[in-house]
Amino acid sequence: MKPADLAIRFAYFLEESPRYRRIKGAAYDLLENPQSPVRPYFDFFMMALVLTSVFILLYDVRHHLGHWAVKFEGLVVVVFVLEYLARLWVYDDAHKHIIEVYEESELIDEPFRLSRALREILRSKWDYVSSPLAVIDLLAIFPSYRPLRILRLFLLFRLFKLFRYTQNIQEFGAVLREKxxxxxxxxxxxxxxxxxxxxxxxxxxxxxxxxxxxxxxxxxxxxxxxxxxxxxxxxxxxxxxxxxxxxxxxxxxxxxxxxxxxxxxxxxxxxLGEVRERQVAGRLAKLKDYTVICGYGRVGQVVAKHLARDHQPFVIVDESLEAVREARRAGHLAVHGRAQRFGMLRMLGVGGNARRVLCLTGDDVVNVYITLTARQLDEKIEIISRANHHRTLKKLELAGASRALEPYKIVGLIAGEYIGQPVAFEAIQGILMGQEEIALEAVRVPEGSWLEGKRVGETPLEALRLILFGVITPLERESDHVRHYYDLSAHRFQFNPGDDFILLGGDMLLVFGHRYSILRLRHRLKS
Amino acid sequence: MEERKRNIVVAGAGPVAQEVARQLCERGERVRLVDYDAERLKKARLAGFKAEQVNLEDDEELRSLGLGSEVDVLFALLEEDAENVFLVISVRALAPKMPIVAISETEETVKRLQAAGATKVIDPYQISGYRIYEMVHRPVIAEIMDRTVFGRGVDLQISEIPVPAGCFLDGEYLDRLELGSRYDLVVLGVVDRDYGDQLIFATHPKRHRIDEGDIIVVIGRRDELDRLKRDMEKPA
Known part of the structure; x- marks a missing residue:
C-alpha cells in the first residue's frame, strides 16, 4: 500500500472514530475551552508549576541545589513539552486537511498528492506555532538548557507563560492589541x-x-x-x-x-464596558435560574430591591449609563447596553441559564421588542412585561409575554377602590405590599404531614388566629364542599372551602394573619 | 349612601389621569377632567374625554370648579411632582376637609405631598414594582390577586358594609360571625369608629363585639355580598 493511501485511510478512520473525538474534546476542555469546569484547575496547576520552576532557577543563581532540583526541572520541561504538543494537536484537525485535499482531487479527477495535503497541514500548524503565546511557550522550555547562559533570559518567558493561565491578563493584552x-x-x-x-x-x-x-x-x-x-x-x-x-x-x-x-x-x-460585560457573563455562567431585569427605572429599582432582599439572583441591563452606575452602587450585577439586541440577551443567558426576563422599561416599543427577542431565543422562558399603555397589552401577548402588568391601570384601580371603600382598600393594599404585620401567605401542606387527609374544620387555623381565604389545589381536584372555585393557569383556587373539604399533600393554604401566626403554622408543619 | 354619585375632579390629562378617569366613570361617578396644558388636553380629547382647560395655579379658577364646595374628592395626577405639591397645597387651603389623592413620581415626594395635605399618596412605581416582584416570587398568589382584588369585572370583591342598628350581626363577636358557612364570604375585619379609622383584623387577639355604626369588611362574590346586605337591612 502506498503511503498516500495509508494516510487517507487513517484520516477517515480518525474522522469516524467517536473515541478519538472524545479524547480530543477532553484535551480541548482541559487546555482551551473557557467554559470548561476543569480548565481552572489545570491553569492553577500550571501557574504553580511555572512559579516553582522560576523560583528554583532564581535560587540556583547563588546557591547550589541538589540532585532533585535537576530532576524537577526535567519534569517541568516534560510537562511544558507535552503541553506545547497537545496545544499544537488541539489547534485544528490535521486529518481534515488530508480528507479535504483528497475529496477535492476526487472531484476534479486528479491524482491525490500527499505532499499538498502535508503542506496544508504545515501551513495551518505554522499559524499556531507563530502566534505570540505559542512562541512564549516554546521559549519557556529553553532556560533549562544550562550550557548557554543567554538562554537564562528566557526564564522571563516562563513568567510570560502565566499570561496564558489568567483571564485578566489576557484581557489586558486584548485591549492593548486593539490600539x-x-x-x-x-x-x-x-x-x-x-x-x-x-x-x-x-x-x-x-x-x-x-x-x-x-x-x-x-x-x-x-x-x-x-x-x-x-x-x-x-x-x-x-x-x-x-x-x-x-x-x-x-x-x-x-x-x-x-x-x-x-x-x-x-x-x-x-x-471598559466590554471587559465589564465579559466579567458579568462569567459570573452569570455560574448562576442558575436567575432573573434578567431589562430597565432600571423606578419600577426596576423596586423589583431589584425586593429580589436582593430575598437573595434571589438577578442581572440588570439598561441603556443609560447613569442607571447602570446607580445599580452598581446599590450592589447589583448590571450591564450597560441595549436589551433588545440578540447578542446582549444571549450573553445574559436567555436561552441558557436564565429563568425569566422582566421588561420594565418606560417605552412600550422597547418592551415589545425585548419580549419578542427573548421569546425567539427561548421558547420556555418566563417573560413578564410592563405595559405603559393598555393597547400594548395585546401586542405583548402576541410577542410572547407570559404575563403583563399595567402600572397605570393599577393606579386607576387603587383610585377607584379608594373612592368606594377607603378603609378596606388601604388595609388590603398594605397587606399586598408587605407593609403590614398582617400578611397573605400560601402555606404548603407537606406530603405525609399531620395535616394531610384532615378536614378543613379539623385544622388548628382558628387557634392560630389565621383566616383561611382558600385552598390552592391541582387543577384536576374535585371541588366538593366548595361553593366557588377559580381555575388558574396551573392550579385551582378553592375559595372559602367548607369544613368538610379534605386537604391533601401538596395543597397550599392561602391564609391571612399575623406573620407570627404564619411562622408558627409553618413550624408546626415541619415537625 | 352608596348609591349617591360623587363629584370628582381629576387634575391632569396624562395617561395616568385618563386611566383613573375611565375607571371612575365605569364605577358611575361624576368625573371632571381638568388640566392647564393644551398639548395634554388635546391628546385626552382625542382619546375621547371631555377635558376642560383650567389654570390650576389660580385659586379663583379652582374655587369655580367647586373645590371647597360641592366637589367630594380631588385627584392630583399631574405629571410633575412639583405641580402636584403646589396643587395639593392650594386646594387644601380652600377645602380643609376634602379627601385629596395625589400621585408621586419619587419616594421623597410621598412625604412632601403628605405634608402638603394629601389624604392619600399613590406611588405607582412602588406598587408596580412590588406587583412584578410578587409575580416572580409568589406567582400563584399574584395570579389569584389578579383574578380577584386587582382585576376588573372579576369574581371576588372586597366590600365595606356598614352595620345598621338592630341587624342580625349587631352584638355578635367578630370571630363568631360564621359568614363563611352562612354565606360564601370571608370576613377580613371591622372598622369601629370609636377606635379610629384603622381596620381591626378578624385575627386580632382582642375579641371585638360588633355594634351599630361599625363597618365590616368582607371578601366574596357580588351576589353573596348583595345577599348579606339585604339580610342585614332586615331587623333580626
Whole structure:
C-alpha cells in the first residue's frame, strides 16, 4: 500500500472514530475551552508549576541545589513539552486537511498528492506555532538548557507563560492589541528620535572628543534613559551641542510618555464596558435560574430591591449609563447596553441559564421588542412585561409575554377602590405590599404531614388566629364542599372551602394573619 | 349612601389621569377632567374625554370648579411632582376637609405631598414594582390577586358594609360571625369608629363585639355580598 493511501485511510478512520473525538474534546476542555469546569484547575496547576520552576532557577543563581532540583526541572520541561504538543494537536484537525485535499482531487479527477495535503497541514500548524503565546511557550522550555547562559533570559518567558493561565491578563493584552496602529505610530516616532538622539550624542560627546560616550550602543542607551525621563546621570553631556540635544530629547520624551499613557488609558476606557460585560457573563455562567431585569427605572429599582432582599439572583441591563452606575452602587450585577439586541440577551443567558426576563422599561416599543427577542431565543422562558399603555397589552401577548402588568391601570384601580371603600382598600393594599404585620401567605401542606387527609374544620387555623381565604389545589381536584372555585393557569383556587373539604399533600393554604401566626403554622408543619 | 354619585375632579390629562378617569366613570361617578396644558388636553380629547382647560395655579379658577364646595374628592395626577405639591397645597387651603389623592413620581415626594395635605399618596412605581416582584416570587398568589382584588369585572370583591342598628350581626363577636358557612364570604375585619379609622383584623387577639355604626369588611362574590346586605337591612 502506498503511503498516500495509508494516510487517507487513517484520516477517515480518525474522522469516524467517536473515541478519538472524545479524547480530543477532553484535551480541548482541559487546555482551551473557557467554559470548561476543569480548565481552572489545570491553569492553577500550571501557574504553580511555572512559579516553582522560576523560583528554583532564581535560587540556583547563588546557591547550589541538589540532585532533585535537576530532576524537577526535567519534569517541568516534560510537562511544558507535552503541553506545547497537545496545544499544537488541539489547534485544528490535521486529518481534515488530508480528507479535504483528497475529496477535492476526487472531484476534479486528479491524482491525490500527499505532499499538498502535508503542506496544508504545515501551513495551518505554522499559524499556531507563530502566534505570540505559542512562541512564549516554546521559549519557556529553553532556560533549562544550562550550557548557554543567554538562554537564562528566557526564564522571563516562563513568567510570560502565566499570561496564558489568567483571564485578566489576557484581557489586558486584548485591549492593548486593539490600539496596534497607535502603538506602531508611537514606536516609529520613538525609533526616529532614538536614532537621531543617539547619533547626535555620539557625534558631540564621543570619547575621542573628551566626552563619556564610548560607543554607539552607549549613545542609544543614553538616549533612551534621557527620553524616558529616567535620566540615571551615569553619562552626562558636557559640550554645548550635547546639552542642546539633551534638551530636545527631554522635551520629546515627555511627549512620548504622555502619548503612550493616553493610548493605554483611552484603550481601557473604550474597552471598559466590554471587559465589564465579559466579567458579568462569567459570573452569570455560574448562576442558575436567575432573573434578567431589562430597565432600571423606578419600577426596576423596586423589583431589584425586593429580589436582593430575598437573595434571589438577578442581572440588570439598561441603556443609560447613569442607571447602570446607580445599580452598581446599590450592589447589583448590571450591564450597560441595549436589551433588545440578540447578542446582549444571549450573553445574559436567555436561552441558557436564565429563568425569566422582566421588561420594565418606560417605552412600550422597547418592551415589545425585548419580549419578542427573548421569546425567539427561548421558547420556555418566563417573560413578564410592563405595559405603559393598555393597547400594548395585546401586542405583548402576541410577542410572547407570559404575563403583563399595567402600572397605570393599577393606579386607576387603587383610585377607584379608594373612592368606594377607603378603609378596606388601604388595609388590603398594605397587606399586598408587605407593609403590614398582617400578611397573605400560601402555606404548603407537606406530603405525609399531620395535616394531610384532615378536614378543613379539623385544622388548628382558628387557634392560630389565621383566616383561611382558600385552598390552592391541582387543577384536576374535585371541588366538593366548595361553593366557588377559580381555575388558574396551573392550579385551582378553592375559595372559602367548607369544613368538610379534605386537604391533601401538596395543597397550599392561602391564609391571612399575623406573620407570627404564619411562622408558627409553618413550624408546626415541619415537625 | 352608596348609591349617591360623587363629584370628582381629576387634575391632569396624562395617561395616568385618563386611566383613573375611565375607571371612575365605569364605577358611575361624576368625573371632571381638568388640566392647564393644551398639548395634554388635546391628546385626552382625542382619546375621547371631555377635558376642560383650567389654570390650576389660580385659586379663583379652582374655587369655580367647586373645590371647597360641592366637589367630594380631588385627584392630583399631574405629571410633575412639583405641580402636584403646589396643587395639593392650594386646594387644601380652600377645602380643609376634602379627601385629596395625589400621585408621586419619587419616594421623597410621598412625604412632601403628605405634608402638603394629601389624604392619600399613590406611588405607582412602588406598587408596580412590588406587583412584578410578587409575580416572580409568589406567582400563584399574584395570579389569584389578579383574578380577584386587582382585576376588573372579576369574581371576588372586597366590600365595606356598614352595620345598621338592630341587624342580625349587631352584638355578635367578630370571630363568631360564621359568614363563611352562612354565606360564601370571608370576613377580613371591622372598622369601629370609636377606635379610629384603622381596620381591626378578624385575627386580632382582642375579641371585638360588633355594634351599630361599625363597618365590616368582607371578601366574596357580588351576589353573596348583595345577599348579606339585604339580610342585614332586615331587623333580626
Amino acid at each position: 496596534k496602529a497607535e502603538f506602531l505610530t508611537l514606536f516609529s516616532f520613538l525609533l526616529f528620535i532614538l536614532i537621531v538622539g543617539s547619533s547626535a550624542i555620539y557625534l558631540f560627546e564621543s570619547a575621542n572628543h573628551g566626552g563619556q560616550v564610548h560607543g554607539f550602543f552607549e549613545g542609544i542607551y543614553w538616549a533612551l534613559v534621557t527620553l524616558s525621563t529616567v535620566g540615571y546621570g551615569d553619562i552626562t553631556p558636557h559640550s554645548f551641542e550635547g546639552r542642546l540635544v539633551t534638551m530636545v530629547l527631554i522635551l520629546s520624551g515627555i511627549g512620548v510618555i504622555s502619548f503612550f499613557t493616553s493610548i493605554v488609558v483611552s484603550a481601557f476606557q473604550e474597552k
